[in-house]
Amino acid sequence: MSQTSPLPFLPFTKPTMDEATVSAVSDVLRSGWLTSNGPKVQAFEAQLSEYFGGRPVRTYNSGTCTMEIALRIAGIGPGDEVITTPNSWVATANVIIEVGATPVFADIDARTHNIDLDKVEAAITPRTKAIIPVHMTGLPCDMDKLYALAKKYKLRVVEDAAQAIGSTWKGKRIGAFGDFVSFSFQVNKNIMTAEGGCLVVNNAEEAKLAEKYRLQGVSRSGLDGIDVDVLGGKYNMTEISAAIGLGQLARLEEFNAKRLSLARHYFNSFGADFEAQYGAELPIADFEQSNWHMFHIVLPERFTRADFMQKMLDRQIGLGFHYAAIHLFSMYRARGFKEGMFPVAERVGRQIVTLPLFPLMNESDVERVVDAVKSILRG
Numbered sequence: 335m336s337q338t339s340p341l342p343f344l345p346f347t348k349p350t351m352d353e354a355t356v357s358a359v360s361d362v363l364r365s366g367w368l369t370s371n372g373p374k375v376q377a378f379e380a381q382l383s384e385y386f387g388g389r390p391v392r393t394y395n396s397g398t399c400t401m402e403i404a405l406r407i408a409g410i411g412p413g414d415e416v417i418t419t420p421n422s423w424v425a426t427a428n429v430i431i432e433v434g435a436t437p438v439f440a441d442i443d444a445r446t447h448n449i450d451l452d453k454v455e456a457a458i459t460p461r462t463k464a465i466i467p468v469h470m471t472g473l474p475c476d477m478d479k480l481y482a483l484a485k486k487y488k489l490r491v492v493e494d495a496a497q498a499i500g501s502t503w504k505g506k507r508i509g510a511f512g513d514f515v516s517f518s519f520q521v522n523k524n525i526m527t528a529e530g531g532c533l534v535v536n537n538a539e540e541a542k543l544a545e546k547y548r549l550q551g552v553s554r555s556g557l558d559g560i561d562v563d564v565l566g567g568k569y570n571m572t573e574i575s576a577a578i579g580l581g582q583l584a585r586l587e588e589f590n591a592k593r594l595s596l597a598r599h600y601f602n603s604f605g606a607d608f609e610a611q612y613g614a615e616l617p618i619a620d621f622e623q624s625n626w627h628m629f630h631i632v633l634p635e636r637f638t639r640a641d642f643m644q645k646m647l648d649r650q651i652g653l654g655f656h657y658a659a660i661h662l663f664s665m666y667r668a669r670g671f672k673e674g675m676f677p678v679a680e681r682v683g684r685q686i687v688t689l690p691l692f693p694l695m696n697e698s699d700v701e702r703v704v705d706a707v708k709s710i711l712r713g
């Protein structure tokens with residue numbers, strides 16, 4: 335069946351690009367001003383700030399350095415503990431080690447796949463300085479509970495909202511409230527700049543630091559005044575990326591509306607008895623708050639993921655897996671983490687697959703994926 339399939343390959347994601355954006359990038363290339371805080375970066379930051387309710391926003395070359403910089407702005411370093419989820423892209427935990435602090439994991443909730451805030455509370459010690467929750471697939475964490483906890487224990491929060499642009503909590507946009515909020519514009523995200531990210535901060539003082547950490551710790555004054563008083567890196571966004579970002583941001587609502595309608599179609603196509611019949615788990619059917627960055631299913635234990643992925647590939651359908659449990663990577667095992675510590679993240683990390691979901695898909699693509707999943711699970 336596989337070799338003779340007339341169907342085109344369906345990847346799990348693909349960016350949408352329009353000619354206007356291609357032209358805007360060409361204009362940047364012709365302008366001679368390619369990087370370092372030019373007009374496109376400034377316009378992109380201004381539009382993002384407006385999008386996030388007027389809060390200060392700075393752009394970067396990734397959604398990883400944004401979190402590292404947030405931790406630096408908060409003064410977090412050696413001797414401090416930061417609590418995060420074991421089920422995320424490894425960046426979320428790596429940044430804690432990068433600043434010299436100690437990562438502490440709290441297991442995830444079996445249904446939302448977001449960090450379990452009761453387990454966060456149980457993991458707090460006198461050394462805990464911050465929490466990095468992830469809004470997994472764009473499904474927001476319980477923000478009331480999260481910020482009540484942060485307030486109670488005087489902790490900073492760095493929201494890893496890499497996947498959550500356009501998601502809301504009780505009608506408020508993720509990023510428009512809270513403490514530090516980090517977004518990624520890596521090519522797979524709901525809007526992208528090829529590579530990139532932005533950080534929402536609380537005030538002008540933090541914004542100043544956010545700029546310094548972005549570029550070698552430099553601050554300038556007058557025509558030739560220059561000083562370096564903190565250790566910064568090289569994390570600035572290029573004009574080329576910002577030109578892409580402006581074109582993408584203009585279409586964010588449209589992209590997310592399309593994702594939502596495809597997600598609805600997944601649920602309709604799987605049908606109400608899918609979980610009971612096939613033993614696989616669907617995501618939470620949130621049609622209000624999620625931006626539907628991804629559509630996950632958790633495979634029953636009788637399937638190994640690699641086999642399942644191969645059978646889908648045989649049908650010309652590419653899947654992702656987001657994510658393997660972080661604490662079981664060698665570098666984390668070397669720090670003392672091991673199997674059995676976070677059983678929910680371990681099971682999800684082993685059995686989760688990401689089905690195709692991106693704005694260029696149509697309903698028949700969804701039906702094709704659902705048919706393939708069902709036929710393999712019946713297998």
Ligand SMILES: *Cc1c(COP(=O)(O)O)cnc(C)c1O
Nearest residue numbers: 396397398423425496518519520
């Ligand atoms: C994409 C992503 C990141 C990292 O963003 P980059 O822009 O690739 O550095 C971090 N956390 C999560 C949850 C992500 O999805």
